[in-house]
Amino acid sequence: MTIHITPDDMRSTHSPEYAERVGSDPEVWRLSWLPERRLSRDQAYAGMELDELISDLTAANDRLAHAQINALADTLGIVWEQAIIRLYKRMLARFDDPDENAPRPPLTRPRTTTYLFGHGGTRQANYG
Numbered sequence: 001m002t003i004h005i006t007p008d009d010m011r012s013t014h015s016p017e018y019a020e021r022v023g024s025d026p027e028v029w030r031l032s033w034l035p036e037r038r039l040s041r042d043q044a045y046a047g048m049e050l051d052e053l054i055s056d057l058t059a060a061n062d063r064l065a066h067a068q069i070n071a072l073a074d075t076l077g078i079v080w081e082q083a084i085i086r087l088y089k090r091m092l093a094r095f096d097d098p099d100e101n102a103p104r105p106p107l108t109r110p111r112t113t114t115y116l117f118g119h120g121g122t123r124q125a126n127y128g
Contacts (some may be wrong), residue, residue, distance in 0.1 A: 002014075003048045003049070003052070008020060010044060010045060011067065012048055012052055013053065014052045014055055014056070015051050015052060016094070017033050017041075017048070017051045017087070017090065018031075019031050019032070019047060019048055022038065027040055027041060028040075029043070029044035031044060031047040031048070031051075034047060034086065039059045039076070043075055046072045046076060047072070047076055048062070048082055049071040049072055050076070050081075053065055054069060054083060054087055055087070069083070074111050086119055090093070
């Protein structure tokens with residue numbers, strides 16, 4: 001997992017979510033999945049880390065990852081459950097894309113992380 005940072009935005013190699021600088025102030029940022037909050041650069045980075053941890057399926061049973069998720073959510077001033085719900089809703093919104101030409105997997109084939117998270121990952125995980 002890598003977060004690419006420029007002076008104006010932060011992007012993940014693991015998730016389609018991003019953070020961007022707001023206006024000309026270098027210390028005011030917003031997250032794509034938490035747009036109503038104005039954040040510091042450190043908080044935006046914490047939000048990107050939080051998104052990557054929540055998107056990492058190997059962390060599902062990892063107690064240390066759970067503690068880190070809780071700490072990162074606290075940095076943003078939200079509870080970890082709220083972060084998971086918001087990111088899940090963003091993922092569902094990508095599924096409900098009104099563009100009828102958007103590629104969709106056949107119903108008989110299991111969905112994989114590549115389709116669910118919208119990135120070019122190679123990890124294979126089935127979601128029914």
